Amino acid sequence: MNGTNSPRTGLVGLGAMGAHMARNLHRAALLAGVWNRTTARATALAAETGCAAPASLAELAGLCNVVVLCVSADEDLLACIDALLPGAHPGLVVVDCSTVSADTAREAARRLAAVGAGFLDAPVSGGVEGARDARLAIMVGGTPENFATAQPALAAMGATVRHLGPTGFGQATKATNQIMCAGIIQAVAEAMAFAKAEGLPLPEVIDTLGKGAGSSWYFVNRAPNMVANLYPAGFRVQLHAKDLRICQAMAARHGVQLPVVDTTLAQYAELVAQGHADDDISSLFVLKDALFRE
Secondary structure, three states, rough: OOOOOOEEEEEEEOOOOHHHHHHHHHHHOOOOEEEEOOHHHHHHHHHHHEEEEOOOOHHHHHHOOOEEEEEOHHHHHHHHHHHHHHOOOOOOOEEOOOOOOOHHHHHHHHHHHHOEEEEEEOOOEEHHHHOOOOOOOEEEEOOOOHHHHHHHHHHHHHHEEEEEOOOOOOHHHHHHHHHHHHHHOOOHHHHHHHHHHOOOOOHHHHHHHOOOOOOOOOHHHHHHHHHHOOOOOOOEHHHHHHHHHHHHHHHHHOHHHHHHHHHHHHHHHHHHHHOOOEEEEHHHHHHHHHHOOO
16 A cells, blocks of 8 residues: 555544544545544545445544545544554554644644653644645644654645644644634735725736736635635634634633734624625625725
8 A cells, every 4th residue: 555664644633624634634645544523424435445334433434544634624633643542552653734723733642652652743824725736735733753653645735834832733834824824814814805985996906916016816816706706615704713713712811812812703693694604704705895885
């Protein structure tokens, strides 16, 4: 299945990001097995790639020396860790690509260390497109030894893979990223609502400003959603809200409030109330556009 120096890798969580990440592991001849809460997804991907689809996470752990997790929330991560533990073994490294709190990452590492297994918090950025194209930015916390074990799998999924320090540093870096995303999507949505109100030709505005100093990944890739008033899930509102609540709690430990985070969370609550919980965060344009029609 793999070369002798290549990690036999399993992937848990075949959602919008995870399915693409699994396919990229398969292309790198690293994928040994997959598991998903909805069994049909794992069975289908196993049939597509020829990997195993074990019935339990413990079985998957027994097949692998690296297991990548891509789940939604802190409680999901810890539940998966507990389910993996009966099959965990010394030398196994669990790589969590979810976005959770740094404290949850440290707790996951503690539980695995009790059975001799390792852990990396390795949250990702780059959206569904980055996952599909193996262009993710992956920010990693954990020991250098565990990072070395997992590095081939990480390289198969991302274009920028950076070991930043001990357990928790990956998640703290991702929290930094999520604050930036909040500010950028606020600015892009507000600017596009302004441009629309001014009657500007929006596709031409995007093409022109996308090459200027104010451009960003979100502007180039998500402003077209705003023009079309269609918000297919790349980064769901409810998931970014979950991440921003983590940022809020981390800042609170320093005795600090973050205005961009607080404002964005309040506006996301409005979007959820309007039925946009599973839409992309570019749906923030709905609220900004409404300002010009009040």
